[in-house]
Amino acid sequence: MIEGFVRSLSSYSRDIDQLILLVTVLVGFWFVLAEVMFFWLIFHFRAREGVKGQYLTGKEKHVKVWINTPHYFIIACDIVIIVAAIRVWMLIKQTLPPADETVRVVAEQWTWSFQHAGADGAPDTADDIRTTDELRVQVGKTYHFLLESKDVLHSFSVPVFRLKQDAIPGRTITGWFKPTGTGTHDIQCTEICGIGHGVMGARIVIETAEQHAAWVSKNTKLVAAASTTTAADTTAGAPSRAGAN
């Protein structure tokens, strides 16, 4: 259902789509039934000359059964939805599969900074590649992200992954994703964060292993060159956003 609008590109995006479909089927059935019943009653019991309304208190067994039976089925549907929802939730938010690589995501008014692990695959080392408003990941690898905020609340949302997590100043929140397809897609900030909230977008570039390796080696050289000239500042190696598209 959601895939008709937004591609499904992470290992768990299909689970969320299926959960949404399940809710649609169960809830949709009861919704349609209730509305059909409702309009039929309005039509059938419309005021007519000489026909008196009935006097029912709601205690009559033959009427009550029409309320109680569907109600039991609704409770059953509720249980199915709760179990399915918690299953998907635990998969995405409560488990943390071992990471192939870790990326640091820092939100601030009104940009996204990404710190890629670089050639050595380990975060917070000298060869880390820092970018602004562009995240580069490789298809098939499991990533951990370490989400931080420098000022207000932001929310890291990647619709093609069905991933969303608020960033909170003073905390580092760990989550994970595993891309399953390539392409360049939107990253949104989904928590209002001030006057620039509407322009706080970024792009995620999901590449094949070869493309990603080429990007890493090109930027590793840039990082090395930059660190010899200005040892402190390593953000200069960021490719421009336009160049990435």
Add this chain to the structure above:
Amino acid sequence: MAHAHAEPHGTPGHGGHHEQTFFQKYIFSTDHKMIAMQYTFTGLAMGMIGAFMAYVFRMQLAFPGSSVPGFGVVSPGEYNALVTNHGSIMIFWVAMPVLIAGFGNFLIPLMCGCDDMVFPRVNRLSYQLFFLSAVVLVASLFVQGGGFAGAWTAYPPLSAVGKYNLTPLGATLWVIAVALEFVAFLLGGINFITTAMNSRAPGMKAFDVPMVVWMIVIASILFMASVGPLIAGAVMLLFDQTLGTGFFNPGRGGDPILWQHLFWFFGHPEVYVVLLPALGIVADVMAVFARKKLFAYRTTVYTIIATGVLSFFVWAHHQFIAGIDPRMANVFTITTVLISIPIAETCFLYIATLYGGSIRLTTPMLWALAFLAEFLIGGVTGIYLGASGADIYFHDTYFVVAHFHYTFFPIAIIAVFAGLTFWFPKMFGRMMNETLGKIHFWGTIIPFNLIFIPLFILGAAGEHRRIFDYSTFPELARPELQALRIIATVSLLVMLAFQFVFLYNFVRSMIAGPRAEKNPWKSNTLEWTTESPPPHGNWVEMPVVYRGPYEYNHPDRAEDYWPQNEKP
């Protein structure tokens, strides 16, 4: 239950045998009917401001960057201020005053058969504080920096720090206005509960009280029980803003998430605080025009109480992805989905009330039925958001916006129109025009759906909230999505245009409509046993109650209704 009359009026004018000055009668009145009018008209006026804001930001979304007629070009900061204040106004200054205070003040004494509220002067103070809060809020729109622009949920640190939200004055005034408004409704709530408990007419037992009174009383209890934490939170936020404290500042030992808990601990019961009076209005209108006893009246009240109690245990479903302990989400998913059990039962019982009826599709009845049909959509779409796994995707998208408008629009607009058109004859002593009423009904209901169904689709496509222009996001800037935004905006324009039909009908009927008799709808409840409009003190001879409010088409009677006060 012993009968006790409301506190005797110390002020002159009881029974209308003393000429009152304009100020005594209209401004500083302690009469519950006049206070109800003050609340209702203030609420409707605020509603026009809120609707204008919706018009401006919807125009910006449909035609980004173009000059909006009557406003001008919308800047990103103004856009944020508009959505923030639209939400705040529609909930705190429209739904609350009109549904609880307006209908509550008008109906509780009239339906319970007493001459006024138990504490008339507290009642007057309640309105005066409310009016002050409205003035503070409107003033906040015009201070330096503009109105508060941190969303109606006011999450810190954005709301707490002026250099982040860029509206330091607006933010402070917003907090003060909200806190004042809460105090006003606490005072009102005391009155509603006490009056309904202590001042009912002789013979009126708990389940002889019409549904709408039950609902307003339960809503008042929910409000009083939930608002405390938020008032504490508002004071802390005010201190963070003005004194530089760090209650919500992580750098100084505070926690921004604390605000979210305080806000939503109030915020979720608040949904039911406004829903219940709407459900009550709909029940009373439906019973009258279906000529039918409400189906399982007691069970309905019990399911509503169950819903109200459960509503205190669901708040963190607003915070699934906010950084709370993920295990906590499981608990709140269970409680949230479980709330569908009592509320589904309520909906079934309402629908069952139609069974065996003799349904007259008058204007108030159309509104009441539309409430049920539309609210169902709002209810079922809530399941997607309560199911934690699905909420990861839908959180803070337009799906949420469409969902809560499908609950709040039926509550604050549809049920209010049901109530206004139904009790108009009692309020003003004249009848409204039915033809214009029906034109207005269809001109509101059809565009309403055409506004919000596209927003469901946009939300499913991943469109996130509070963005003034989607051109930054290539996936959301696609022309087919822009077309949906334009459909929503054009539908809004159509809907707003049809409100002038109502305005015309309302004002014209008030001045020149046909005179209303005591009981034009042939209803059972007590308010219809006095003059239209009721005199000061409500009845010349106070009514005595012999039966429940919904004895329509009783087999022992030739007439299809049986007023509560008619001797057996």
